[in-house]
Amino acid sequence: xxxxxxxxxxxxxxxxxxxxxxxxxxxxxxxxxxxxxxxxxxxxxxxxxxxxxxxxxxxxxxxxxxxxxxxxxxxxxxxxxxxxxxxxxxxxxxxxxxxxxxxxxxxxxxxxxxxxxxxxxxxxxxxxxxxxxxxxxxxxxxxxxxxxxxxxxxxxxxxxxxxxxxxxxxxxxxxxxxxxxxxxxxxxxxxxxxxxx
Amino acid sequence: xxxxxxxxxxxxxxxxxxxxxxxxxxxxxxxxxxxxxxxxxxxxxxxxxxxxxxxxxxxxxxxxxxxxxxxxxxxxxxxxxxxxxxxxxxxxxxxxxxxxxxxxxxxxxxxxxxxxxxxxxxxxxxxxxxxxxxxxxxxxxxxxxxxxxxxxxxxxxxxxxxxxxxxxxxxxxxxxxxxxxxxxxxxxxxxxxxxxxxxxxxxxxxxxxxxxxxxxxxxxxxxxxxxxxxxxxxxxxxxxxxxxxxxxxxxxxxxxxxxxxxxxxxxxxxxxxxxxxxxxxxxxxxxxxxxxxxxxxxxxxxxxxxxxxxxxxxxxxxxxxxxxxxxxxxxxxxxxxxxxxxxxxxxxxxxxxxxxxxxxxxxxxx
Numbered sequence: 198x199x200x201x202x203x204x205x206x207x208x209x210x211x212x213x214x215x216x217x218x219x220x221x222x223x224x225x226x227x228x229x230x231x232x233x234x235x236x237x238x239x240x241x242x243x244x245x246x247x248x249x250x251x252x253x254x255x256x257x258x259x260x261x262x263x264x265x266x267x268x269x270x271x272x273x274x275x276x277x278x279x280x281x282x283x284x285x286x287x288x289x290x291x292x293x294x295x296x297x298x299x300x301x302x303x304x305x306x307x308x309x310x311x312x313x314x315x316x317x318x319x320x321x322x323x324x325x326x327x328x329x330x331x332x333x334x335x336x337x338x339x340x341x342x343x344x345x346x347x348x349x350x351x352x353x354x355x356x357x358x359x360x361x362x363x364x365x366x367x368x369x370x371x372x373x374x375x376x377x378x379x380x381x382x383x384x385x386x387x388x389x390x391x392x393x394x
Numbered sequence: 395x396x397x398x399x400x401x402x403x404x405x406x407x408x409x410x411x412x413x414x415x416x417x418x419x420x421x422x423x424x425x426x427x428x429x430x431x432x433x434x435x436x437x438x439x440x441x442x443x444x445x446x447x448x449x450x451x452x453x454x455x456x457x458x459x460x461x462x463x464x465x466x467x468x469x470x471x472x473x474x475x476x477x478x479x480x481x482x483x484x485x486x487x488x489x490x491x492x493x494x495x496x497x498x499x500x501x502x503x504x505x506x507x508x509x510x511x512x513x514x515x516x517x518x519x520x521x522x523x524x525x526x527x528x529x530x531x532x533x534x535x536x537x538x539x540x541x542x543x544x545x546x547x548x549x550x551x552x553x554x555x556x557x558x559x560x561x562x563x564x565x566x567x568x569x570x571x572x573x574x575x576x577x578x579x580x581x582x583x584x585x586x587x588x589x590x591x592x593x594x595x596x597x598x599x600x601x602x603x604x605x606x607x608x609x610x611x612x613x614x615x616x617x618x619x620x621x622x623x624x625x626x627x628x629x630x631x632x633x634x635x636x637x638x639x640x641x642x643x644x645x646x647x648x649x650x651x652x653x654x655x656x657x658x659x660x661x662x663x664x665x666x667x668x669x670x671x672x673x674x675x676x677x678x679x680x681x682x683x684x685x686x687x688x689x690x691x692x693x694x695x696x697x698x699x700x701x702x703x704x705x706x707x708x709x710x711x712x713x714x715x716x717x718x719x720x721x722x723x724x725x726x727x728x729x730x731x732x733x734x735x736x737x738x739x740x741x742x743x744x745x746x747x748x749x750x751x752x753x754x755x756x757x758x759x760x
Contacts, residue, residue, distance in 0.1 A: 256757030
């Protein structure tokens with residue numbers, strides 16, 4: 198696996214079954230798709246909002262459609278993919294709950310990764326400074342951030358339980374180190390969940 | 395760049411058997427004028443079939459024999475260019491119904507007189523069928539890719555949907571899966587301008603014919619190829635070679651002068667009846683209708699890789715058309731890419747300098 202791959206992407210890449218059909222929702226410049234295609238023989242498709250990113254993906258020989266996770270997943274057939282992947286995108290959608298439903302409609306399983314808004318640095322920032330945090334993972338000020346629905350590990354677990362989805366696996370990351378679920382609520386910078394219906 | 399580097403060949407094929415048409419007839423003795431450049435490899439796997447747009451022809455590269463200008467995609471096709479003739483054998487044929495060597499309404503019917511309006515109404519699929527016959531004659535089973543912009547994109551879609559085993563990939567630029575009411579309306583204005591010209595004579599004009607009508611048709615169409623912003627930037631309300639309005643009907647404004655020039659120069663290289671037939675073929679195009687009304691069914695089970703490109707300032711075939719095709723391909727489970735690119739030039743962007751398009755084309759061709 199590429200050493201340069203973002204830790205949550207590396208976790209996802211390592212846990213996708215070889216040869217699977219994958220839809221990467223919010224695939225960015227296609228980094229994960231390229232790794233999946235080249236090292237795990239995955240049939241990868243992507244959906245991405247930004248035209249420059251889509252052009253970059255197509256230039257890499259990837260099959261990527263310019264579109265919006267909030268509205269364009271509706272055009273994908275039920276169960277067309279083994280996995281739907283939503284990495285670092287959930288918190289940017291208008292209705293994360295509905296996007297989650299769509300992920301588990303088009304994919305038999307879904308990987309969802311997001312930055313944990315209850316990480317202790319975020320809490321400390323709010324508690325001591327009374328400021329919205331600007332951290333390594335959340336580098337953009339509140340007024341221009343695309344992250345419009347911040348979510349914590351506990352929030353996400355609750356949503357998943359409410360929807361009746363199953364957590365197949367979960368990984369919590371601090372930097373590129375995996376940490377135990379016990380301390381995840383405040384120590385995880387990234388959370389990665391593998392869900393199924 | 396010399397023609398020798400490109401290995402340009404201009405030739406004409408006479409189809410050995412009558413060409414069946416969607417209208418029910420079969421057309422005997424069809425000629426297909428085509429250009430190739432680059433070199434076909436030993437296993438004939440490196441061919442790229444380009445489809446030209448409404449008013450273009452097979453002269454992709456080299457010097458156009460009528461206008462003396464470079465071919466319509468000389469910018470993108472050649473050694474080391476986006477479509478690299480060092481790797482690919484590029485083929486482009488003048489469409490059926492055209493006027494640059496392929497059989498069209500100006501061609502002679504078996505009775506020795508031009509077909510004129512006796513030429514059968516043809517479809518986009520008929521144009522493609524003639525080019526599949528060309529591939530057969532060249533001994534090419536499967537091309538590496540088909541590529542087209544605008545009407546060329548319609549042909550690329552029709553080719554890939556109807557002959558999916560004949561290509562590995564289809565690149566469709568600034569195009570649509572069906573002509574909209576607005577598209578048909580603009581074409582009808584053009585056709586009526588031609589037919590209202592007394593020199594049209596029911597199509598039996600011989601020689602140059604309804605130049606004024608054809609020029610007006612071209613003027614109306616040309617407006618649809620540009621963006622409003624692009625026009626404003628280029629012409630604004632600037633006057634042509636004068637400092638004041640003349641209070642007459644000369645071309646006071648630069649935009650008028652430009653359109654008149656576009657219209658007139660078009661009549662030097664294009665046949666009016668061809669314009670009627672080709673615009674009709676475009677209006678009849680509806681890929682979903684050909685496949686029972688559901689566009690996704692046109693692509694069912696396809697193994698062709700697709701890429702759709704639209705431009706944000708193109709109001710003739712706007713992004714929503716390409717996105718709709720992408721959604722249909724998605725529903726069919728096809729490997730599809732779709733991207734809307736930013737470019738200021740309107741529909742004509744696909745022919746102009748848009749670096750992002752170059753990267754997409756080169757990446758998609760692989």
